[in-house]
Amino acid sequence: MENKKIGEIFDEIADIIEIEDSKRIFEIRAYRKAALTVSELQEDVADILRKKGIDGLMELPGVGKGLAEKIKEYVETGRMRKYEELKRKYPIDFTGLTKVRGLGSKKAFRLYNELGVRNMKDLKAVLKKKKIRGLEGFGEKSEEALGKGVESVEAASSRMLLGTALPEAESIIRKLLESRLVERAELAGSSRRMKETVGDLDILVISEKPEKAMDFATKIEEVESVMLKGQTKSTVWLKIGLSCDIRVVPRESFGAAMQYFIGNKDHNVKVRQIAIREGYKLNEYGLFDKKGKIVESENEGEIYKILGMGYPVPEMRENRGEIELAMQHKLPVPVSLKDIKGDLHVHSANSDGANTIEEMAEAAIALGYGYIGITDHSKSEYVANGMDETRFKKYVKEIDRVNDKLDGRIRIFKSAETDILRDGSLDFGKAALKDMDYVLASIHTSLNMDKDSMTKRMVKCIESGDVDIIGHPTDRIIHQRDPIPLDLDRVFQAAKDNDVVMEIDGYPERLDLNDENIMKAREYGLKFAIDTDSHRTQHLRLMRFGVGTARRGWLTKDDVINTSGVGKIAKMFRD
DNA sequence: GCCGTTTTCGGCCCGACTGTTTTCAGTCG
Structure with a gap:
């Protein structure tokens, strides 16, 4: 690649x-x-x-x-x-050097021309010898800034997982609001769009006392250092290794600013083109008519409305066709967290989870779920304490016992995350499969097959008639493992022909299927299960990342099976 | 160099922040 x-x-x-x-x-x-x-x-x-x-x-x-x-x-x-x-x-490594904040192509060229800097190693050497401050146009401060920039590059080797960045952003927003120096604080940028990884955080605030708010924001305990600080905009470097922009925006243009800073860039370019075509001008301060008079700026939704568009949720704003649908008022109503009635991929201490079945069920009740499916690993996953048939029988009885004990407060479905073996067969025999309410099947081993063999393995499993849901279909782990090689067109067609559901694994390292593959699968008319792959009670709350990914793939409530109540879903599995 | 409901030429975003400039260039988003 x-x-x-x-x-x-x-x-x-x-x-x-x-x-x-x-x-x-x-x-x-x-x-x-x-x-x-x-x-x-x-x-x-x-x-x-x-x-x-x-x-x-x-x-x-x-x-x-x-x-x-x-x-x-x-x-x-x-x-x-x-x-x-x-x-x-x-002969300059622009790719490496321009990752340093404050260093663009022109300054990089001057460093090369005047000090012979070709790459990061050279840059570090001249920084150490304090040679940069002697150059015209550079001073002590720029030299220090470059030093800090180099440190940041080394600390942040890649984009951060949404699952790490989002809670951090929410914590900062909470503190800003608690300070009473801001009356509103909202997340914008790629994290607002629920992109699986984010390069930085963007927070917009309304404040009567912008300078005090900026002072406060740059001193929050999450902040490691202040990269820049102005009257309306500050950039801070967070201890977790991520930069964060905080902008003070006038109340009257908050909607326009949200629209602008949520992005993405391509989406905005198109919306602005539409504004121009309709005789307006749109920027982060508002929507203006030809005379420069403000038409709308407080409310983001109104801006879209005046332009004759439906309202695309932030997760859809990637210029992947949403603008065209918005113009025709045909945007899908995306599935939301409150639509989710249960979680069908949950582990317990019977394999590699941390909590008992009963604890997981209680945690699911606390979330208001009507059901969960317990899906402990099968025997091939011996590193994950996978079950053989003997242990599986005990496990089924245990689920029955907990179901009885909970007395209808929630329904626990009996399942297992059953390994798809190298030849496409399943890791449990027919008898065990029959004891399950539904079968979740996943690939965990033999990941180095070629694309055709891997595709045949998956398709054979889908066509077996034994499987209901394919778990984390591409088996990728963000930043750690590439997706397994699959011809997804063949896989999705087989799934459609055999009524097999595709999982959206909401665990932040997985998010699998991802947004693009969801859009592709949706074209085939497939159904989806949004799950968490929980290994402890707290993981059940990761559902929002799966839902965010589903929304990025334009899924509606009807596309997702676990938006159905317990009766309907039980019947779906029986049929 | 790309692009097209201003279509094969003439547009293509610009405001905020910083440092060292005394009026602005470079960088960023």
């Missing part, structure tokens, strides 16, 4: 054009946009090229003929002539 590398190359070309002739601003932007598109793309550009040729590449937003040719050249030869020519003139 060369997507990331190609993205970096395009970014470096943009850096170099910026040095040579910064007036070519739109060409620079074109390279940057394409860099972002390609590096964030889930599908391998080489696959696109193989399936649809150069036209397939040109379908990517921001990629035209010129850049498509360059991608093709790189995929086929491993080289890009234009890039290599430029790099001979400027």
Whole structure:
């Protein structure tokens, strides 16, 4: 997969054009946009090229003929002539250096030209020798800032999991509100859109005393250091290794600011184009008419309404077709957390969970659920204390006992997260499967098969007639393990033909299926189960991450089976 | 270099913050 590398190359070309002739601003932007598109793309550009040729590449937003040719050249030869020519003139690791906050292409070039800095290692060396402060236009402060920037880069090696970042943001917001210096504080940015990983946090506040609010915000205990602090905007570095922007916004333009800062960028560009077409101008201060008179700014929803659009929830704002549907007032009503009636992927101490079945059930009752499915591991998962048939029989009896004891306060379904073996068969025999209310099947082992074999393994399992739900279908773990190679078109078609449900595993490291794959599966008309894969009682609360991911994939309540009550779902499994 | 309900040319976001500039360039989002 060369997507990331190609993205970096395009970014470096943009850096170099910026040095040579910064007036070519739109060409620079074109390279940057394409860099972002390609590096964030889930599908391998080489696959696109193989399936649809150069036209397939040109379908990517921001990629035209010129850049498509360059991608093709790189995929086929491993080289890009234009890039290599430029790099001979400027042998600078822009990709590494410009990750340092405050260091862009121009300053990086000056450091190279005047101090010979080519990469992070050189930068650290000249920082240590305090050489930078001697350069014209640089001073002691810029040198210190660069030093801090280098530390931050080393601390934050990648984007942070939403599951880590979101609770942190909520804690900061709570403290801001408790201070009474702000009357409103809301999360914006990619975390508001529930993107699986986030690069930073964006918090918008309304305050009568902006300076005091900024003072307070920069001193919250989560803050490690203050990167910049102004009258209306501060950026702080958090102890967890993430930067956080806090902006004070006037009350009267809060809605416009939310719309602007929730993003994403592509979504906003399109909305602003629509505003222009309708005779308005939209920015973070409001929606203005031709005379520059403010039409709406307090309420985000009203802005969309005036533009003739339905209201897309933040999770949908990725420019993946939601704007077009909003214009036609055909946006789906996305599933929400309150629609969820139960959790169908829950572990207990019978395999690798921390709590008993009864404790998990009590925790589910506290959440207002009507049912949970206990899905402990099967024997192949010996590292996770998986059950053999003998233990499984005892486990089934135990679930019966707890069901009796809880006396209808909740229904506990009997299941097991049954391993899909290398040949596509299941890790439990027919007798055990018959004792389950439903069968959840997952792949955990033999992950290094080729795509065709892996796909056959999954499809065979789906076609067996023994399976109800496929757990975490791609088996990826964010930042740790790539998705297993699957031809998802074949998998989803088989699932549709055999009425097999796809799981959205809401555990923040998994989020599997992810948003893009959900959208693809939805096209096949599949049903989904949003689960938590809980291993302790507290994990049951992770459901919101699964729901967020489902909303990013445009799912409605009807697409999700565990929005049904206990009676309906029990019947669904029996049939 | 990309793109198209202003369509094959002429647009393409700009405001906030910082440092060291005395009026602005660079960077960021």
